[in-house]
Amino acid sequence: MILISEIFGPTVQGEGALIGVPTVFVRTGGCDFRCNWCDTLYAVEPSFKQQWQAMTASQIMAQVQELSGGMPLLVTLSGGNPALQPLGELLQLGQQQGYRFAIETQGSKLQPWFAQLDYLTLSPKPPSSGMPFDPARLQACLQAAGEQTEVQLKLVIADETDYQWAREVAQKFPEVPLSLQPCNLQAATPDQPEQEADLTQLNAQYRWLVERAGSDRWFDARILPQLHVLVWNNERGV
């Protein structure tokens, strides 16, 4: 059984190399991390467990098919940390029906079914998250990807310390396409579900990141905002 926090869409992927691609999100419940600025605490904090549903692969695909009107599209597995769940059967079943699968995970845990994925986005957490980073574990995740799996790194940047860390990560993994993403420090939280993201601040941080990378002549990292936050702010289910 797979622990599910929410399934929604079709909408568009708001982050990373697949930005703007139509997708249905399958968000799993449960995480081995607790980032300082987590924007999906309802899929992370154990206190929300009663809102998560244990589902089978075919129950999940039935819901994805209903949302997509049976027309295959990209399914994005997110969390929490979806790499904690047994997703091999879901991938097999969905791919048989023509769906493609992307996962978003921090790279703290690897699974043999990473090789079945169409897209693997590894998003190791920067110092500002308060979480540890283990390059050897990230390397193992990269190696677990299959021949046909498109891999990317996505690094969230809240400040100069995070930026310098990202430079080091990029130097350690020069062969992996990478995108940098400004950190939303005003995500909605269970305590403050109506919290609005500060778009002025987010835009200023995006511009800072473009200038910062430019001043280092760091031209092989893409710089992308959280598109869904610019368009829908902190709204859930989009």
Added chain:
Amino acid sequence: MILISEIFGPTVQGEGALIGVPTVFVRTGGCDFRCNWCDTLYAVEPSFKQQWQAMTASQIMAQVQELSGGMPLLVTLSGGNPALQPLGELLQLGQQQGYRFAIETQGSKLQPWFAQLDYLTLSPKPPSSGMPFDPARLQACLQAAGEQTEVQLKLVIADETDYQWAREVAQKFPEVPLSLQPCNLQAATPDQPEQEADLTQLNAQYRWLVERAGSDRWFDARILPQLHVLVWNNERGV
């Protein structure tokens, strides 16, 4: 000699499949079109000719090198319509120095040097532009791309008529990756250089486009805003 309106950067590409990629823009002067909602009239209207500069390929590359500190990156050729200019020598010179080249053109005119490009973005204009669309000409442009040239279509959508037109274009060219882009109806113009884009309206139009394509189960087109407008509004030189 190449007619140049402006050269600026490094910044990021704000549109299409290369969104977020660091780049220097080389904007040529002169256009065979005059779209109703053109956002770069200063590179289109003949009355701005005295602001355009005739430059050689090596003069242009000298300026690109200065802006990029000699570190190769993506150079984006835009306009006006850059396909009106003799750019073959520029491509050869820049690529020898390690730079990659993308062009943004409406597909009304093709050039043999299209085959030298790293990226060819064809942006045929929708009905709301007031300009004609010739599918045969677009097909010829696609055929002019080389084996190594990555091709994409980028279609601007202002309304339902444009949307239906885009559906037809997509059906005619199913093999070409495509992105849809909401139209900025409040671009700055020479008469109103301080005009601000209406971000609330642009976001509403983006959301409409996501819903519209979703309701048709049209999942193989990316939907992307003009990122630079969301981040820098109508500012020039970013």
